[in-house]
Amino acid sequence: SQKIEQNSEALNIQEGKTATLTCNYTNYSPAYLQWYRQDPGRGPVFLLLIRENEKEKRKERLKVTFDTTLKQSLFHITASQPADSATYLCATYMNTGFQKLVFGTGTRLLVSP
Amino acid sequence: GAVVSQHPSRVICKSGTSVKIECRSLDFQATTMFWYRQFPKQSLMLMATSNEGSKATYEQGVEKDKFLINHASLTLSTLTVTSAHPEDSSFYICSASGRPWYEQYFGPGTRLTVT
Numbered sequence: 152s153q154k155i156e157q158n159s160e161a162l163n164i165q166e167g168k169t170a171t172l173t174c175n176y177t178n179y180s181p182a183y184l185q186w187y188r189q190d191p192g193r194g195p196v197f198l199l200l201i202r203e204n205e206k207e208k209r210k211e212r213l214k215v216t217f218d219t220t221l222k223q224s225l226f227h228i229t230a231s232q233p234a235d236s237a238t239y240l241c242a243t244y245m246n247t248g249f250q251k252l253v254f255g256t257g258t259r260l261l262v263s264p
Numbered sequence: 265g266a267v268v269s270q271h272p273s274r275v276i277c278k279s280g281t282s283v284k285i286e287c288r289s290l291d292f293q294a295t296t297m298f299w300y301r302q303f304p305k306q307s308l309m310l311m312a313t314s315n316e317g318s319k320a321t322y323e324q325g326v327e328k329d330k331f332l333i334n335h336a337s338l339t340l341s342t343l344t345v346t347s348a349h350p351e352d353s354s355f356y357i358c359s360a361s362g363r364p365w366y367e368q369y370f371g372p373g374t375r376l377t378v379t
Contacts, residue, residue, distance in 0.1 A: 183366050194270075194357045194370035195308070240307065244366065250296060251323075252359075252368055254307040 153179040153245050157255035165263055170228040172258045174241030177222060181243035184217055184224050189238045189257065198239075199226075231262045267291050268360050270371035277348055277378055284344045285374045287358030294360030297341035298368065299333060302355045314341055348378040 155176045164170050174184070182203050187195035201208045201217045201224065208215045214227040228235050238257040245251050267290040277283045287297060296315050300308040312328075314320035314335035322328045330352075332344040341360075345352055355375055359368040 185368075187370075192355075192373070192375065194268075194359075194373040197266075197367065197369060200367065250298075250313060250361065250365060251310060252298070253310070256307045 153177070153253075155241065155243055155253055155255045157239075157241060157258045159256050159258070161259040161261055163261045163263065164231055166232060168231055170231045170235070170260055170262070172226040172239050172241075172260065174224040174226070174255055175222060176243060179243075179245060180219065180222075181245075183244060184215075185242045185252075186213075186215055186224075186226050187240045187242060187254075189240055191238075195240055195254075228260070231260075233262045233264050236260055236262050266367070266369040268294075268358065268369050268371040270358055270374050272374060273372060274375045275377070277376070279349055279378055280347055282344055282346045283348060283376060284342055285356055285358075285376075287341045287343070287360070287371050289339045289360040289362070289369070292360075292362045293338040294341075294362050295338065296361050296365070297335055298359045298361075299331070299341075299343050300357045300359065302357060302373075308357060311343075345376065348376070350378045352376065353378045 185200045186198045189195045199215045201215045212229045216225045238259045240257040242254045269288045271286045299311045302308045311326045312320045312322045314333050320333035335341040357373040359370040361368045
């Protein structure tokens with residue numbers, strides 16, 4: 152079956168370091184992969200979208216890579232700050248011919264001062 | 265741009281009553297709106313998809329008679345939880361997409377508590 156997975160364990164890093172989060176998918180090939188940030192009690196906030204023909208996308212301190220051979224996307228936050236602490240979700244559209252966005256379980260990032 | 269609002273942000277209702285949640289796209293026309301539910305420490309689960317002026321498409325296991333969805337205009341969709349029970353208590357989030365279709369923007373969510 153088609154699955155999208157993220158490391159469910161929280162990632163703890165020191166302020167100023169680069170945080171790297173992983174998203175893996177199996178049994179399908181998404182045309183788009185998206186990353187969202189979600190704070191407790193709030194809806195997800197769109198961060199970046201990367202297409203299957205793009206290897207890398209950047210936005211300020213954020214960088215996303217998309218490796219269709221490994222079926223994996225990496226999400227990097229450089230020079231991390233305590234304000235970056237949140238849960239980060241990856242999401243893709245399943246190959247059902249319909250706009251069904253499926254989310255990974257999310258990885259919680261904790262940036263310590 | 266691409267702002268989606270939801271109202272109310274929190275609602276408490278008694279078992280057996282109905283509650284309506286509104287979702288609005290404030291600065292764009294949403295051809296499609298989506299309703300998700302999120303339980304604590306879990307990811308978002310799609311409940312239904314609605315296109316303006318047509319009936320919603322519900323995901324497997326979601327009762328369409330319990331979760332009534334109306335998408336009357338390109339900027340407004342409503343979700344009505346009918347005859348609510350405590351197990352319906354959850355965080356309900358809507359999203360909207362316009363152009364391009366693959367970008368979805370989410371509302372802030374509605375915390376529903378059924379007592």
